[in-house]
Amino acid sequence: MFSLLVGLVIGFGLPLQTAINSRLRRIVRSPLVSSMISFSVGTLFLVAILILSRQGLLISEATIAHQPWWIWIGGILSVVYLTGNIVLFPHLGAAQTVIMPVVGQLSMSMLIDNFGWFDSQRHPLTVIRVIGGIVVLLGVLLVVFTNSARSELKIQKSHASVDERRPRNSTSALPWQIAGVVTGMLSAAQTAINGHLGTVLASPEKAAFISFLVGTVALWIIVAAYEHGIHVKPAFSRKNPWWVWIGGVIGSLFVLGNAYMVPKIGTGLTVVVVLFGMISGGLVVDSFGWLGARRISVRPVQLLGVLALICGVILIKLF
Template sequence: MLLYALLGVAIGVLLPNQSAVNNRLRASVSTPWVMAVISFLVGTICLAVLTWATVGTVSFDATLFVTQPWWLWIGGLVGVVGMTTTVLLLPILGALYSTALNLTAQVITTMVIDHFGLFGVDVYRATSWRLTGALVVVGAALLAVLAGRARPQRQVAPSPGWYVIGIAVGVCFGIQVAVNGQLTGVLGSAIHAGFISFVVGTVALLVLVVITRSSLRITVPAAETHNPWWMWLGGLLGALYVTGVAFLSPLIGAAATVIVIQVGIIAGSLVVDHFGVLSAPRKPVQPLQVIGLVIMVAGVLIMYAPELFG
């Protein structure tokens, strides 16, 4: 189990790097939706090649649409809904509150899914060890986030409805973890499941780009002389992330997957911020952030205490 936890941390480290890459791509395109489409297209192409190489085909038995539940195919869609809603929500709630709501809702959602075996997942009861470990991880993650960001100052407080939407974003991402894990079991391949998820997400984003009539023009920001080659790699990192989550979720449960990945996300974020990786703004790591990361690791150990020390 500890090896799976370490794998989850490694998967989580990918996400902050993807964010840094996509932020640079965003500077060269007209809207966030165009950036997302490009990122998803790159990820879809990469996963198509990997699926063909490992499975021998990118298709699947069409009878699965009849024999399997309808929700099996919505992982990519709910992921896109969560992502696009986050983009709209950030200017209203700010990164601090958006992150807090998203993380808390993800953990609660996946805990409920695991405890009751929703979406056909294996049952992982919310024991006192798991609940305590999850609470410690969430609290420590919020400590790390709070230590690195100033409390937002607003002239007008957002309506309560926006906070509900922020929670709904976390619910979407929690459902995506469970659904893609089940799709992995049905297709027999996490790479194949990731490919299907990306195809669905790409189609949804293309529809959104058409509706918003976003320009597809690629430009070079005024302060730079050229676009770096690595700004196109966000989709590859996203593909690795989604595939890793789809692989890990059936093995340790949706909740444990989300929690160990959050440790990796915080660790990766601290590295990206401190060293200014991939042209990200440099923000020195604060002592409280390191303390928060250490406490997160302790929380994961608490979750696995019965297996490690029992």
């Protein structure tokens, strides 16, 4: 039960992190730079946790030598997923940029559970669990495909170029839809990898630290190459609200929570519970306009979607 509560809390925090990083993105005028700052802050926060809990930052040579190579790439997959969403949005729009990765996350997480990939605990795939996954996907569809989501998409498209506003045929969108599913699958793989890393190191805190450290190093390299330098000075202006710095803290707690949950309840249920928390948190942020987010009223069909998510979680958990 405690693991489910952890999943709900960290999932609820993701929309808050998104709102914070969106504000930071407007300040530094770069999604990559805002992500780099967020990852860097999260890494420092995890360093503080390890120091306060008297855990070392280093890993033994024996652990590095005897563990498979994939155990260290969780942070890289996180960066790919983050960057993938940025790249996908102009080609798929807001709704499909949410839906396609979710399809990948649900599919991959259940495959990981069924086959025990990444040394995960096996949770056999039953008909009821498949139905539960479909019900969860239906809930996501109901939440995303609403009039409020469409109106938001129209506003975003109004700022796009004429070429971007032209209708896209299904054939041209198909490669991007596949890419969206793949990024979601990588996200689920990252969850399983970090969970196993936490078990190997006997410390979900250290697993989260390594994941964030790898992601931070990768983002610094990407930003230096793509942005032709590191430009973070605007972020330090005193005019900025203090909370623009805590997105990385929320993100680090998210990774830490996943590393804690996976060994206990499996990758599939972890992904679904976090997804439920994320959807619920997103509706609350939209409804109240927290952290500078644009206020969007919650529709009854969205509440129906949340109910479907709850039903899906129950099916996956109990069967």
